[in-house]
Amino acid sequence: MTKMSRGGEMSRCRRLLAGGALVLVFCGAALAEENQHDPYEGFNRSMFAINEVIDKFAAKPIAQGYDNVAPLPIKAATGNFFGNVGDLWVGSNNALQGKFGDAGIDLGRLLINSTIGIFGLFDVASEMGLEKHEEDFGQTMAVWGVGDGGYLFWPVIGPRTLRDTAGWFVDSYGDPVWRARPISSRNSMLTLRFVDIRASLLPADKVVEEAALDKYAYIRDAYLQRRRNQIFDGRPPRLDD
């Protein structure tokens, strides 16, 4: 019973967010802004400002604490563990994109790392030459020809295009961590993964602070370039100048 109602809350929350995203599309269409890559710039900049505050006072200090306290082998094992947990979904997305060879590699990685790699704590597969891939449902939709729907910035979640926001919801269904029970362990794992990811971005903070004329725009354009690179698996066609 409790499981049901919590599940219900989850999906209600997701539906609300998805609805919000739809409303945005109409707003964006009404107020076409100057930048063609960023139709919802006004909304995004306010969300970005909120996120800066959350990051400054919560996410970043916690990530820094974790980074200082946890020894390298622990951090590596944490990253490997979540990487391994995600490999089945990565493989599914490779298969959905018609890349069956890559999907086979992902499945092989999952089998090897879950066994020889002791529940994924060690990435033995990479050492054996089975390279880790980065795939998610947003990329799968892009390969299927779905447009990106415009750039969005969400607090906590960070940058996502409209397509990738939808993809993120689908990813959370395919993600074993979101399915972990009891809810308290699921929440601890989600938090640990968030902190681990934030900690891995700490070295980039200084670079962005120093390099950017406008931090918001720098992060936006970096995200859009990065996604394009991921969609084309590291070999995007050249853009004309």
Add this chain to the structure above:
Amino acid sequence: MMKKIVAFFFAGLIAAAVQAQEAPDALIKQVTEDVLEIVRNDRDIQSGNTQKAIDLVDKKVLPHFNFPHMTALALGKDWRKATPQQQQQLTAEFRTLLVRTYSNALTGYKNQKIVYKPFKMNAGETDVLVRTEVLQPGSKAVQLDYSLEKLESGWKVYDMTVAGISLVTNYRDQFAQEVRNGGIDGLVATVAAKNKSLEVNLVKAEKK
């Protein structure tokens, strides 16, 4: 006897020519290894001495970069509207900013390994991509690619992409925004002000 001498002479000429026209992948590898060798043995740079890293980049890396081309790429079509003097000013300021970013990345170096991807080039090509990867324990390899073009003075880097993000074209929208607000001169002033504020931070950090 004479034949031998002539053959020897020609062999020497060819060797010299080959050296002058070093292959782009060999150039990237040599510069990277040179720089990392220095960083590995320099405690100051490892502990975050940006000024020392900047000096190293100035000496070892800058000669192999084509900054006017980088600046033109970052500015896009507004580049042709700029006067030669504006182009020169912007190039100088942008160079300072990029060198600082690159130098800062060097101070974060912690025994990462660089893997050089197989490189193939057709005869007569003058614009190539050299692909490398940065390996670090416990995280995914990061793609690091260099675009090079062949000039009279040899191969020069005109763009660098980290994990698919071009350090140069990532400025395009920000530059365009500044040009819309204050013209090319406004853009030059903004980048100069940014450099100045970083300079102040650097002085503060050294006093600490």
